[in-house]
Amino acid sequence: MSDLSCNRPAQRFALAASDPGVIEKSHQRSSAYGLARQDKPDIGPLGAAALSLLLEQNHALYTHALPVMETLYEQIINTHNMVLLTDASGVIVHALGDDDFLVKAERVALNPGVAWSEQSKGTNAIGTALAERAPTTVHADAHYLQANHFLTCSAAPIFDHQGKILGVLDVSGDRDSYHKHTMALVRMSAQMIENQLFTAAFENAVTLHFHSRPEFVGTLMEGIACFTPGGRFLSANRSALFQLGLPLTALQSHTFSSLFGLPVSTLFDHYRTAAPGLLDLCLHSGVRVSAKAELRLSNSVFQHFSEVRPAADAAAPAPSKSPPRLSSLRYLNTGDPQMAALIGKLDKVRGRDIPVLITGETGTGKELLAQAIHNDSPRRHGAFVAVNCASIPETLIESELFGYEEGAFTGARKKGGQGKILQANGGTLFLDEIGDMPLALQARLLRVLQERMVTPLGSTKSIPVNLALICATNRNLRELIAASLFREDLYYRLNGLVVKLPALRERSDLEAIVNKLLLEEPGGEPCCTVAPDIMALFHRHGWPGNFRQLSNLLRTAVVMAGADRVIRLEHLPDDFLEDVQALPPAALNAAGSGSLEDLAQTAVRQAFEASGGNVSATAKALGVSRNTVYRKLNLR
Template identity: 40%
Template sequence: MIARSWARSQQYGLSPGDRVLFDSPVVVRPKDIADHGGLLLRAASPEMEQLHGALAPKDWVLACIDMEGVVLNSIGKCNSASQELNQVFRPGALFLETQVGTTGPSCALEERETVIVAGSDHYLEEAHAFTCMATPIFGLDGGIVGVLDASRKGPVTSLYCLESLVIAARAIERRMFMELGNVLLVHLHFRLDILGTPMEGLLAFDQAGKLQGANRIGQQIFSTPGLKPGMDFSELFDMPFAHAACYRRYDLSVPFRMQTQWGSQLYACLTAAPDKKPGQAPVPARQFVTAERRPISPQGPCLEDPVVQSALERARKAFARDIPVLINGETGTGKEVFARLLHEGSARASGPFVAINCSSIPASLIESELFGHVEGAFTGSRKGGAVGKIEQAHQGTLFLDEIGDMPLELQGRLLRVLQERSLSRLGSTAVIKVDCALICATHRDLAQLSQEQGFREDLYYRINGLRVVLPALRERADLALLINRILQNETAAHAPLALEDSALQALLSYSWPGNIRQLHQTLRLAAALAEDEGWIGLRHLPDDVVPATAKASASETQPIPVSAPQFLAGDTLLASEQRAIRAAIEACQGNLSAAARSLGIGRATLYRKLKAMEKE
């Protein structure tokens, strides 16, 4: 590379004795640097600050130079060792081979490779006192967008700085991807511990599942068959894009295994790229439409299903106008969660949210629970009386769950309270004014029930201001995302667990008669059974979800071909154990969970042994 750069420098008409290094022309005014640098400058500046703070000694000068050779940013201490380099890498200066000959950054721009140019490797004699390390920065389309350079006066005795420089360049590329809006980012690597680091592969897909860009590592992972813009997600992965989009998260806490179309197994996480901040320039490589989106807390409700989103939007508008909302849905579909979201997003959020399940309270007690009572109102009444649920909800929200099971004799009194906005406690004639919003829920068809004289028709029309129907779990489009959300919550206090593909497919295929409530219990059990293995498989799921016969069949059709370890003469027990571990991992194609099972040990134990092997 150095020889080719010298040849080009001679062709440009430069002479080794020229004095031009410190007088490179300034082609961009400092006040225009921010506009000129755009995405690259925004992504590089924080990584350069972090890298410079970590370098020792502190006489390094860092510079980010774009593909046109313009210095966008430089960081260096104001001391005698760095003074000359600060002059060389002043923002806005032009730093191309045509101007300064062979240097680290100018050569890296041309060769698109990491390079060290030290001492007399520089073409110009005035640069012989310096050492430059430079590495290219690749953009969203895989092409070079600039270089990151570290220079100092004098020789370099360690390659630690070069390694740090390369990692910083990968981190800059990662930041550029994270600035994309309205895309699905696929984080992937062959090693689990690389996910979430600057060395992970990154692929960006638009809403139609078309490839928009890949970082350098992503391109290396997919060197066969090669990546081209516009490729469909299904051309690369053995999974439909609609299925993959359900994994979308806003963090990297729940990885899973993905299989490519040619059989390779990768660790992956799928995230939605954060929206760009207001006022930021659009990404120059491509045009992306940025949709307004509010990130959902990983611990919060999962609302990615379009039916649920539409129902919530309509219900919030009605609830804001004090119109009662009636929620229909099967048992366990999250009706109370939906009601709480309405309350928390309304003007009554600072008031109480009072919930009562009309089917779980004996008919003899529900009246006093709703309306309260005074002391001595009935046998067994509380001393001093009690405040009813409706009164407790004053200036807040009253949620009546399973209202279809409310006794008929109470429905008339409830109707009067709702119409008059006042009540009297049992055993009292005193009138108490109440102001509360009303949300009701039931799994029953109240319209049909009222026709059968099982529910008061006038009460039905009073509570049915807006009726929304929550889909059953088996009908939700965000089922895979919901599974991962619940799994994350269940394992928050322990090591994170991921789902094997077979287990996830079983969960997606199951009918879930108990809906979200049943899913919670299923994942809680699976997480407990798989705690020491790191991965949830078919064997960890209950038999009502995956019958025992199916588990046995899956085990028989997916044998793990691990040969017995060979004990060689002179081997220690430790050496034999390490050979067995390596053989198991190789036979399982890097799947540590499968390797641990084949060895008869837990996944956590296998990790500890691997770490011990690395230290040796």
């Protein structure tokens, strides 16, 4: 069975040189191949013609990997390391490295055209990653051949959408330059290449990007699943398999509707709206996810930040009558006086071309507010383009924002790339975590805002832009200015209207918020209700994670409640209960008769008795750990 069929893909990341069993098995294989530790490695590369053919055969892999390799190399430059890309048999396709290490590397032929399989070089990160089908670190003496003992290497295989290995991404360097974070960088980079290859593999398809946490949509953590225009499942990346909880073979019999509880026609309707936001979908397991889609149909690409207004089709399904969730300022006004005042201020500057700066703690809903501002503005028929300045690598953020011309840098796409600023032309640009933007780019952004012109990298031509700007941060920009980490002139350009979103614990409309989050769909019936004693606990909790914490807690509780459809104490996660137990006794008076501990013990004991005294079954039924059951029942 292919590795992609595993519904616990994180297990593939467990292998490393610290696992002696992995290294010992590899040494045994190396010996069986007839290699001796004192052997001089075969360093004969392919000829020029064969190397050219190798590049041609691996064109897609090389094209998508090259810019990622460039970025990875920028992060490890001047550390006596090099970045390598191999094909599926371990032959090096491309290499980038520090000059001071290249001399050493040439001694063992870490060069394009040289094979680094276990059969050729014995135990090494590239060959062993291929053999184990898993990310692998091989450090110093763990290499089978003595000639390679001066190396430390971290490698991760790159899989296609069918679970077939396409190649390996590797960082190799001097053993004295070993750093424990190198493997994490390699794994993330390999995942980035995989996701790009996955998306490019399906031309005439519906590609869904999703995650249970909306801020992870568009990042390496997102799940990606592809479907035919009719909704038949095609494939999914590793994150999607993990979230869906099904192997690839089982998913082949599914459709978009069976997995996400929504006809694919409704998805098309959503993208016929002028400025579609993130979709709120429910997995077959009951877990809610946020999603965006690319509809690559008839050579047209529509994305969540693209304006999509196809001509009306009499045969097309009727548009959905339900408006997108949290789609306007009115919808966000749920009875809290602070929010009402904030929305009143925003109403007054609507359509006045005044930049808005949203502040507040993490998880208070800054992007939701920005989307609502856009949807209520005269620019609502234009694009809403969100950029998280903290999540894009510093080496990529400039090209992401401003775009680039063909040949602007090594690995640049043919015909160049359109930056986020130009994508937002005619609409709204939302710069989240603006306080984390590098200083050098702050100067360029200020110039764009002043001149209303953007110049892509590698171009001498400036392009006029007309957009609304919304920024957000959970940092104190004035403190950053005092520390010379943020430009004062840019700050005064951004803060036309500053609004601060209150923390969830400071709001008076918690019950209304909970009820909205529990709606199956806007205007529908709640999928669950909250027991009065639990709502009392909610009112007394500090909610350090704000809406993000509340939303995730409710999603889990809904699944645990199941057919009961009432969220009770036994449906709440351990960490929440532990936090609430730490509250002063006076704060728990309204939590029902008796103390919270008594309630918890009663719930656990009832489940324990119902399971016939089975601790494992009790823990599973309540969604808690076995240790919690032991602790609540004083079992030894």
